[in-house]
Amino acid sequence: MRILLTGSSGWLGRFLAPMLRGAGHQVVGLDVAPGVDTNVLGSVADRALVERVFAEHGVEAVIHAGGLHKPDIVRYPAQTFVDVNVAGTLNLLECAKAAGHDRFVFTSTTSLMISQAIRDEAGESAVWLDEASGPIAPRNIYGVTKLAAEGLCRIAWAEQGLATIVLRTGRFFPEDDDTHATPSGENLKANELLHRRLTVEDAARAHLVALERAPAIGHGVFVISAPTPFARADCAALKQDAAAVIARAFPDAPALYAARGWTLPASIGRVYDSSLAERVLGFRCATDFAAVLAALRAGAPLPFAHDPFYVSPKETLG
Numbered sequence: 447m448r449i450l451l452t453g454s455s456g457w458l459g460r461f462l463a464p465m466l467r468g469a470g471h472q473v474v475g476l477d478v479a480p481g482v483d484t485n486v487l488g489s490v491a492d493r494a495l496v497e498r499v500f501a502e503h504g505v506e507a508v509i510h511a512g513g514l515h516k517p518d519i520v521r522y523p524a525q526t527f528v529d530v531n532v533a534g535t536l537n538l539l540e541c542a543k544a545a546g547h548d549r550f551v552f553t554s555t556t557s558l559m560i561s562q563a564i565r566d567e568a569g570e571s572a573v574w575l576d577e578a579s580g581p582i583a584p585r586n587i588y589g590v591t592k593l594a595a596e597g598l599c600r601i602a603w604a605e606q607g608l609a610t611i612v613l614r615t616g617r618f619f620p621e622d623d624d625t626h627a628t629p630s631g632e633n634l635k636a637n638e639l640l641h642r643r644l645t646v647e648d649a650a651r652a653h654l655v656a657l658e659r660a661p662a663i664g665h666g667v668f669v670i671s672a673p674t675p676f677a678r679a680d681c682a683a684l685k686q687d688a689a690a691v692i693a694r695a696f697p698d699a700p701a702l703y704a705a706r707g708w709t710l711p712a713s714i715g716r717v718y719d720s721s722l723a724e725r726v727l728g729f730r731c732a733t734d735f736a737a738v739l740a741a742l743r744a745g746a747p748l749p750f751a752h753d754p755f756y757v758s759p760k761e762t763l764g
Contacts (some may be wrong), residue, residue, distance in 0.1 A: 448472045449657070450505040450537070452490055453512030455759045457620060458553065462511060462650040469654055474503045477512060479759035490534030502591025508542050510535060511553040513595075516588045517624050520684070521761070524587045524692055527689045531591035532598070539602045547608060549660035550684055552599050554614045556669060558582060558589035560719040567715030571681040572641075576719040577614075577667050596667065603665035611656040611663060611727075616671035616718050617643045617703075620753040634753050635709040640692065641737045645750045646671045648731040655729040668727050671718040672734040675712055684714040696735070702742040 449466055453459045454475025463473045463483035475484040476499060485503075488495040490512060500503065513531045516523055535552065542550050556575070563575050563585040573579075584590045599610035617638060622631040635643060652670045675695045676684060683691050689710040695698050703710055725728045737749045 447506040448474060448504055450474045450476060450499065450503070450508045450538075451483070451639060452476045452508070452510050453553070454484045455479045455648060457510065457756070457758070458511050458649055458653075459483060460508070460617070461646050462653055465650050465654055466509075474499065474505060477759070479763055481759060489530060490537055491529040492538045496534075496537045496541050500545055505542075505545060505547075507547055507551075508538055508550050508622075509551045509553075509656060509657060510538050511608050511653070511704060513553070513592075514588065515758075516557055516586065516756075519586060521590060521762065527587045529590045529736075531588075533764050534597050535595040539598055540607065543602065543606050543608050549657060550599065550602065550608055550610045551656045551660060552595065552610060552612045553653070554592050554596055554667075555589070556614045556671065558584045558593045558596075559614070560589070560716070561585055562587070562647060564716060567685075569715075570685060572684040572714050573716045574678050574681055575669070575701070575716055577669055577722050585719075589663045600657060600665060603683045609660040609663065610665050611660045612665075612667040612761070613652055613656055614667060615644065615647075615649050616669070616720075618646045618649045619756070620646070620751045621756040622754045629709050631754055632748060634701075634707075635750055635752055636738045636748070637734070639672045639733070639738055639750070640711075640715055641674050641676065642671060644670060644731045644748075645733045647708050648672070648733055651732070652723070652727075652729050658675045659727055663726065668723040668729075669720045670723055670731070671720045671728070672719050672731045675735060676717055681717070684717065688712060688714040696739055698743070699739055702739055706742060 449471045455477040466473050476486045477484045514527050560586045596612050602608040603610045733749045
């Protein structure tokens with residue numbers, strides 16, 4: 447198929463575009479910043495541009511991975527989030543339906559599931575989060591606009607029959623966390639593979655599976671994160687003494703971490719459950735916390751990307 451990939455110059459796009467071509471698809475990349483996989487420069491908020499891309503490139507399916515993200519809150523006004531994340535998604539959905547498409551994949555975020563109360567982690571137990579969790583109360587404009595875009599995908603299926611798969615991805619950015627300096631970036635990413643992170647390669651693979659499975663599923667919302675070793679019954683213990691829970695599941699983790707100068711998390715406040723994606727979508731992340739420990743035992747490279755100097759291509763344009 448000829449796939450329109452938005453966000454083709456971004457972190458996910460640079461991994462997803464080659465995977466799509468490897469699966470036999472042609473990729474039409476759309477982004478506001480130039481990149482090796484970007485054919486068209488422009489914004490999804492520009493309806494005329496989106497219509498022209500569909501007409502000139504014979505687009506047959508859409509993976510909508512572009513948009514503004516949480517770190518962009520300090521750089522762009524709320525209206526720009528609405529224009530890009532909401533109106534831009536609507537532009538793509540309406541053009542896809544007009545073109546007679548039978549599938550649409552949307553990159554959403556687990557961030558929209560995190561209310562201020564969940565973020566504050568004031569409870570006595572970790573919060574177990576899956577697709578049924580709610581009520582959903584996003585804490586910022588990023589989450590609000592992503593949730594609105596998810597709603598547009600849902601009604602595109604309900605009212606127009608366009609199969610839409612929404613992937614609420616956990617963290618896979620390569621740069622350091624913009625709100626936490628301790629522990630170190632690599633240490634934090636390793637810890638997060640226990641409960642809220644995945645690799646960018648797994649994120650890209652999830653989109654390929656969603657593209658294939660969309661017509662059979664119709665509409666679905668799926669949390670995409672590395673499989674957690676925890677169970678709901680662990681939530682209280684995870685909040686009180688996460689390191690002890692981890693050591694029971696992975697007895698050599700404390701020693702492996704100590705040898706590298708890392709620390710296990712003392713407390714975990716939330717856990718993403720991606721089991722629905724495995725059962726219904728047929729997707730499971732290949733890289734998990736056990737892979738981190740295997741790399742530490744072998745003295746091998748860590749199985750995830752870490753680049754503290756990464757800057758989004760759209761920001762390098764000034």
